[in-house]
Amino acid sequence: MGMSFNDDPQWWRSAVVYQVYPRSFADADGDGTGDVRGMIDKLDYLAELGVDAIWVSPWYASPLADGGYDVSDYRDILPEFGTLAEADAFVEQAHARGLRVLIDLVPNHSSDEHPWFQQALAAAPGSAERELYLFRDGQGPDGDEPPNNWPAMFGGGAWERTTNPDGTPGQWYLHLFDIKQPDWNWENPAVADEFDDILRFWFDRGIDGFRIDVANSMAKAPGLPDCAVDPETGEPVAMVLTGTPYMNQPHVHDILRRWRTVADSYADSGLGPRVYVSEAWVTPAEELAKYIRPDELHTTFNFDALMCEWTAASQRNVIDLTLASTAAVGAPPTWVLANHDTTRVVTRYGRSITGARFTPTGIDHEAFAGIGAVPAGATDVALGRKRARAAVLLELALPGGAYVYQGDELGLEEVEDIPEELLQDPTWERSGHTIRGRDGCRVPMPWSGTQPPYGFGTAETPPWLPQPTDWSGLTVEAQNRDPNSHLALYRTALAERRANPALGDGGLSWVEGLPEGVLAFDREPGFRCVVNFGPEPYSLPEDAEALVASGDVSAGVLGADEAVWLRR
Template sequence: MTTHRALTEGPWWRDAVVYQIYPRSFADGNGDGTGDVTGIISRLDHLADLGVDAIWISPWYPSPLADGGYDVADYRDIDPRFGTLDQADELIAATHERGLRIIIDLVPNHSSDEHVWFQQALAAGPGSPERDRYIFRDGRGDSGEIPPNNWRAMFGGPAWERVVDADGNPEQWYLHMFDIKQPDWNWENPEVVAEFDDVLRFWFDRGVDGFRVDVADSMGKATGLPDVDLDAEGLPSLAKYPGSPMWDQPILESIQRRWRAIADEYAESELGPRVFVSEAYLSPAPRLASYVAPGRLHTTFNFDALLCEWTAASQRNVITNALAAHEEVGAACTWVLGNHDNVRVASRFGKPVTGVPFDAEGAAVPVPGFNKDDTGHLPTDLVVGRRRARAAALLELALPGGAYIYQGEELGLDEVEDLPESVLQDPTWERSGHTIRGRDGCRVPIPWSGDRPPFGFSSEPVTAEPWLPMPDWSAHSVETQEADDSSFLWLYRRALAARRHDPALGDGTLTWNDSGADVLDFSREPGFRCVVNFGDPIDLPEGEVILASGPLADGRLGSDQAVWLRTD
């Protein structure tokens, strides 16, 4: 088993490699077709041997699962489909026993419409203290029939839903920036603020090491809820432009500082510092980096790296600007290639459009007609995609800072783009009028062993099929890749082992080397060099090969390959 550093060592978050677990799809411990807490416990050794430092578990709270668990009905319990609080305590202890940390999701922008406070708000009526916990407003028009403003929901349709009173009469509207079943909290209400203080302490007291903050840029709304600007198509904009009344409001700083103070209360505890990682798609890089300024959150995902096209120029622009912005506030970058909301890396990099370009200032350049959330109609070359995904993994793990791995990336899994329409569950599918399939394709359960579904995902006795059907992934299962030392799994294991023991890797800085327009080449001290080739084969620079993403033919680095070199 991999040796991990002491849990009390800090600041561990500056260079931690964290493995994301989507609990429905990681491992099913009771055979009912749905992943659960006991399944996670049964596979912890896989993660310890992989060499990660921590796990992040997507929402495991009681939920109607209208949005895959991001519609929380109770923030202090475990959904019965996933397990119990006692089992969660067992998982926390088992994780720590292996020298790993555990981060869980916090969903502070909205709750489920089945949350007891929202049910009380509906029953209490307009003007009540119960309604003030959420964002209720009277409608416009002669009889309030027009929504309070022009905001659209991220999953499609308007961002407002009108409620009906006990007599069947239409009355106020409530805001939901995502799905109808996800009413937004009112963060100007002291009861809401205090409630989340208590939720943080509830889980910190149980031994959780940190929280990933869902849509961390959306909790505050501009006073008066003014209309948003119109986009190029004349529709209310969903973009996070500076000044948007929906996003990145000033109130967020006070919330973040409040939470940081709570985390700091635990700094001298047995487990050491507790942390936050922010999910916020914000550009340019300095705007995002403000979230991790001193006294605010600890880390924030660098989603520009996930959105970036597979070219040397754009990749270098993203890296350069992210590092500079984070250095300005004294924080470390956190890199991410994929997650439960995005097309899997192996498929994305195998498409004719692999992402968006980024200019020298770190700004994304829109690609006409390209929608990162709707790429199923584009052809995919998985041979190319997997070759690039291997190179991208070495690039990500060589960069200064921390990194996240989404379950299945270490197996090179592809997006399942042919799921039957009858099994699609993502709210985007319904809200888009069945025009955008949504995110189910990256959430299919992962394969562990065997030559037929459920590929070891479900423990015996198996009483139900997996909640989403699995393709023939027998060639990509953990069992198959264990036996192949050239597999994705062994590439990740070797990379993480090298990263753990190489003093040049993890937190720190880099220096760019000039090796041509199609090559990304940087050094890190002491004596480490990473070279990624986006063009035709090139001669290897001088140095001893530590690890390569693929075979090095005749001592040359092939197209879409990466290599780590020892240069001292």
């Protein structure tokens, strides 16, 4: 049966969580789209990888206008993915292997095909149905100007005008993301009650927790005031990371406290705590830490770490800022290198600009945050892969928990040449075909074989996004045969992490006086992580025993862009 779920009520403080993007993970029925049955089939793969939990990106009923983040029914599974019974079986089978399951909650917006929004469109202005969403009259003489100047996250404006039943132009509704994603009105108690009920629906089915999509966005500033405007261009300025009238508003925390109460009501269920991880693109670190105060969410993704450039100074600054801010609220840090929204690690680290610079007080310049376009220029995939191997050893050695995005354990790079007619991310359309969007990190997993579809789909029904023809060496099957593969490194590191009492939750102490570009820290008992960001090889201590290394350290030397775990 595997481990009992009562073993560690604090499991989430150290957990390594694997993100499954269902559409691209595993395809059991060969139709070119991933499914829940495929997820069940690969549970042994995830157990052998050595993770503690699985986070499933949205598997709900959806028109897939935004890859499932446009939910039409929060209590059912997308038919292309499977059935509610199969979802229950997945949870049961995961639990039997000692794996916990987190699923996505999408609370900022629904699909425009959600029955409540369809009822709102059919109802009159001021009706109870419209009060569930954010409908407003337009500005200007005929109401033909949007209610305010807010920009949408996927491009264009954040308001869409409706048409009345008689064909005349009607009110506008808010959509911070795609036109097909109307924002819920969180000032309405009926919305809050509905989401309490959705949480309980899934907790009652045995789900261990939720990842909260854009956890900083539900609350809007009273009166929906305009954004600040760039004095030169006249365009609204969306300072998403630091706060806008629609992001990181103080009263968003009231919603999070309410959800914590729902989770805590399951404390006596015998299945361990129900937990949350927040997706909130918020900086600086002490502002993000508000989301994980003791009566709010348990953990939050650390996007500063994801955005940080590959240098010793910036990485140390991010680690210090993160440890200080999370310790101040008694929460564990949670490290993340990538997800379904961000450019693949191998590609980011293979560019001349690898991310944002961090000072001791925070982000110095944003560079590219991993979302959207990467800087121009070619990717040195070999360099990116070398750095990605070192990065995962750094990530897994740090205090707290960590997240692995599917395919990162294989060293997959961003697919940057998907034919334009096959792109599906709404960003592509909304940007007027100027920003390709996030499809390049969502290409289906290569499992087996020497050519596409690599065990995902068939030649007759190819994967929903095309795979590169040069991935034959990156399949799970190929990497299983290679003891030096990316996959082998992940398995070795995760096994050591699970066995080593120094790793997981806790603290660290920096090793000072090292050459420039070399970063090292100690954790007790008897563990040291060394990462060489510099160009020169670094001689390791003579008495040190290497536990796991991203390269060959048999000669006692750590090469450029390599990392090692030592027993001291």
